[in-house]
Amino acid sequence: MNLADSTPAMNSLLGSEADSQRTLYPYVTGTSVVGIKYKDGILLAADMGGSYGSTLRYKTVERLKPVGKHSIIGASGEISDFQEIMRYLDELILYDNMWDDGNSLGPKEVHNYLTRVMYNRRNKFNPLWNSLVLGGVKNGQKYLGTVNMIGVHYEDNHVATGFGNHLARPILRDEWHENLTFEEGVKLLEKCMRVLLYRDRSAVNKLQIAKITEAGVTISQPYSLKTFWDFSAFKNPTVGAEGSW
Amino acid sequence: MDGISGDLNAPHSMGTTIIGVTYNGGVVLGADSRTSTGMYVANRASDKITQLTDNVYICRSGSAADSQIVSDYVRYFLHQHTIQLGQPSTVKVAANLVRLLSYNNKNMLQTGLIVGGWDKYEGGKIYGIPLGGTVLEQPFTIGGSGSTYLYGFFDQVWKEGMTQDEAEKLVVKAVSLAIARDGASGGVVRTVTINKDGVTRKFYPGNTLPLWHEELEPKDSMLDILSSASPEPMVS
Numbered sequence A: 001m002n003l004a005d006s007t008p009a010m011n012s013l014l015g016s017e018a019d020s021q022r023t024l025y026p027y028v029t030g031t032s033v034v035g036i037k038y039k040d041g042i043l044l045a046a047d048m049g050g051s052y053g054s055t056l057r058y059k060t061v062e063r064l065k066p067v068g069k070h071s072i073i074g075a076s077g078e079i080s081d082f083q084e085i086m087r088y089l090d091e092l093i094l095y096d097n098m099w100d101d102g103n104s105l106g107p108k109e110v111h112n113y114l115t116r117v118m119y120n121r122r123n124k125f126n127p128l129w130n131s132l133v134l135g136g137v138k139n140g141q142k143y144l145g146t147v148n149m150i151g152v153h154y155e156d157n158h159v160a161t162g163f164g165n166h167l168a169r170p171i172l173r174d175e176w177h178e179n180l181t182f183e184e185g186v187k188l189l190e191k192c193m194r195v196l197l198y199r200d201r202s203a204v205n206k207l208q209i210a211k212i213t214e215a216g217v218t219i220s221q222p223y224s225l226k227t228f229w230d231f232s233a234f235k236n237p238t239v240g241a242e243g244s245w
Numbered sequence B: 001m002d003g004i005s006g007d008l009n010a011p012h013s014m015g016t017t018i019i020g021v022t023y024n025g026g027v028v029l030g031a032d033s034r035t036s037t038g039m040y041v042a043n044r045a046s047d048k049i050t051q052l053t054d055n056v057y058i059c060r061s062g063s064a065a066d067s068q069i070v071s072d073y074v075r076y077f078l079h080q081h082t083i084q085l086g087q088p089s090t091v092k093v094a095a096n097l098v099r100l101l102s103y104n105n106k107n108m109l110q111t112g113l114i115v116g117g118w119d120k121y122e123g124g125k126i127y128g129i130p131l132g133g134t135v136l137e138q139p140f141t142i143g144g145s146g147s148t149y150l151y152g153f154f155d156q157v158w159k160e161g162m163t164q165d166e167a168e169k170l171v172v173k174a175v176s177l178a179i180a181r182d183g184a185s186g187g188v189v190r191t192v193t194i195n196k197d198g199v200t201r202k203f204y205p206g207n208t209l210p211l212w213h214e215e216l217e218p219k220d221s222m223l224d225i226l227s228s229a230s231p232e233p234m235v236s
Helices: A079-098 A107-123 A163-175 A182-199 B064-085 B091-104 B145-149 B151-157 B164-181 B222-227
Strands: A028-030 A033-038 A041-047 A050-052 A055-058 A064-067 A071-078 A130-138 A141-148 A153-155 A158-160 A207-213 A216-219 B018-023 B026-031 B035-037 B040-043 B049-051 B056-063 B111-119 B123-129 B136-138 B140-143 B189-195 B198-204
Touching (some): A033 A163, A041 A071, A041 A130, A079 A130, A107 A130, A158 A163, A182 A207, B026 B049, B064 B091, B111 B140, B111 B189, B140 B151, B145 B151, B164 B189
Antiparallel strands (some): A041 A207, A130 A141, B123 B136
């Protein structure tokens, strides 16, 4: 193959590639999603990067999307699989609306549906290569859950995918508390996203924050974070230890 | 495997440079013309910009066979769709049909595609469909092995709302730069411009392209240099 692009993550699950259908490895991927509960509902944050191996190829990929009236989804992993998941979810919501019975699927139900889809694909060795965050509010009840390509799923007051697990969750464990205001929540998420920007190679400095409350969903316009490099240790890192780095 | 002629049984692939750019009124698609089998150039004047409908074209990169068969299927489906619809298909529909094939056969296909065209609802649109079958609508996009050399170039020169002339010049310059550095891209530069007035194909042979770093003005023969005014044409 004469495509000189950098090799995407090679991940041979089980031997033969002649098998009829299995996703071998992802191509265009999104990185971390971070989510927290706050006083009025849920806040999700994700950057807008779509990486192609080590190349930061796409910089305006929307990885946060509303699902029906009561939920929002954030996705990391293979973008084409996320686009397919959105088609499944849009169909799910459509059929739910067609009952026209005054009832609508809440975030807990949507999360459960996603879990079944992801786990069943995993059992067929043909996963949807994503880690998803599903958050929402219905009848005053806040819900925040996550599910990934192998079907592992749980709910919590704060969740993250990918690098966010390692970098954001420790910050959230320390600084999250019940009844954060919207401003406090946004500042906390931005703190997490800034650390991810410093330390995750696949992060890009263009992000969106999504809010869901009983009133509905809003997703912010794309924006960028300021970064800080003004440390004396950064200016002269090898002073006193020439030759080191 | 013969080291000089390369593996002639290697799959035909278009190590390629492909570009799609929107401008004020339509789109410009561009590509090089080299198709290689291993190290041998199987076709030095390929046409990688393929017609899907009167108003939608596709740029093909990666495996020649895979991109051709996907184009053929999509052309077939779009033809039927146009008959049923009773009017020209939209660019979005064409892109989605390509997505269906690329996504559902992601394990077997190795082709990156750019769908570009003009319809009366949305005007000029470009859709990038890389490996895996992700679809992303973008103001411009680049693809193929030669595109790696163009990310910095486009980051610097891209601007919204160019004129047709600016857009065409930009595409030709970009493909030409990629050809200069990517061994898998070469030959001529082809462009296809699509807008409300229709489709225009242009052809830029190597001698019409600008020269880049360390490239010299081509001559018929060294003898021309010897006979010209230069004081010491042969130096020992």
